[in-house]
Amino acid sequence: MTLSELHKFIFEGLPVRGMLVRLTDAWQDILARRAANSETGAYPAPVRQLLGEMAAAGVLMQGNIKFNGALVLQIFGDGPVKLGVVEVQPDFSLRATCTQVGDVADDASLSQMVNVNNQGRCAITLDPQDRLPGQQPYQGVVPLFGDQGEKLENISEVLEHYMLQSEQLDTVLVLAADDKVAAGLLIQRLPIEGEGNLAGKADSVEREAVLGQSEDFSRIAILTKSLKREELLTLDAETILHRLYWEEPLARFEPYIGETGPRFACRCSRERVGNMIRSLGTEEVESIIAERGQVDVGCDFCGAEYQFDPVDAAGLFTGLVPDPSGGSVH
Numbered sequence: 001m002t003l004s005e006l007h008k009f010i011f012e013g014l015p016v017r018g019m020l021v022r023l024t025d026a027w028q029d030i031l032a033r034r035a036a037n038s039e040t041g042a043y044p045a046p047v048r049q050l051l052g053e054m055a056a057a058g059v060l061m062q063g064n065i066k067f068n069g070a071l072v073l074q075i076f077g078d079g080p081v082k083l084g085v086v087e088v089q090p091d092f093s094l095r096a097t098c099t100q101v102g103d104v105a106d107d108a109s110l111s112q113m114v115n116v117n118n119q120g121r122c123a124i125t126l127d128p129q130d131r132l133p134g135q136q137p138y139q140g141v142v143p144l145f146g147d148q149g150e151k152l153e154n155i156s157e158v159l160e161h162y163m164l165q166s167e168q169l170d171t172v173l174v175l176a177a178d179d180k181v182a183a184g185l186l187i188q189r190l191p192i193e194g195e196g197n198l199a200g201k202a203d204s205v206e207r208e209a210v211l212g213q214s215e216d217f218s219r220i221a222i223l224t225k226s227l228k229r230e231e232l233l234t235l236d237a238e239t240i241l242h243r244l245y246w247e248e249p250l251a252r253f254e255p256y257i258g259e260t261g262p263r264f265a266c267r268c269s270r271e272r273v274g275n276m277i278r279s280l281g282t283e284e285v286e287s288i289i290a291e292r293g294q295v296d297v298g299c300d301f302c303g304a305e306y307q308f309d310p311v312d313a314a315g316l317f318t319g320l321v322p323d324p325s326g327g328s329v330h
């Protein structure tokens, strides 16, 4: 199995930067964990494509910011797909899951899955690693509509809108995912000094220089958009970058792969699950125990199962933990 990889590059002398991600082992790990879940089974193809494209986009967006914390990309759907979540840490470890509440047709479009009644939306959250007490994570929310009020059918378009709004940067994003690979290519136009007051520039040489730089972006954007979904899924990074940009002054950075590259990792723990159960309140937890004898919680991201028997559950509320010999601590 090939290792997932992230490549960063710039175009020397031009105000354009880019990134290419290919999630292979990390993506197959996420899919295999879902398929092994006897309650849900594997994702239908359109859901797999949506979540894979979100996973690739999440890594690109995390790679694009200087931020010490998790980037969480979420879709809140109003159709058969209720929730899609991708969480990417600064070291590119990631996890992803989708919650499906109804049937998804084999040929379902994005809007048929998550924007049936025009209520679907996409949220991008930056959650700082060392959050101060009372500090809220930053969150941006974008609707799943284009400028003309049309329903967007590609998550890439939704995110291009977000990046234009939040960072004021022109972005081109190409995404694709199947059952082996989740991949994405992003290019972004860097801000040019003095561009904001272009209209006030009397100096035509200066003005043309700025316009010329934006032509460079337009040209590279057209090359980027020419990449076909099939090519993004099947070609390796070297081939894609060469095929698209062989006439451009491409300068590449050391790729992130293996230890430093994107990989699956879940952050669930018994302690976190315990906190979640505690937040339900004594009454709710007691009624679950009365009904089922214990509290079972499965992690949607990795499939881990956590069991809290009546003694464990009571300990959550009293702060007493059962001692390992079996009796509870008094």
Ligand SMILES: [Zn+2]
Pocket: 266, 267, 268, 299, 300, 301, 302, 303, 304
């Ligand atoms: Zn987990």
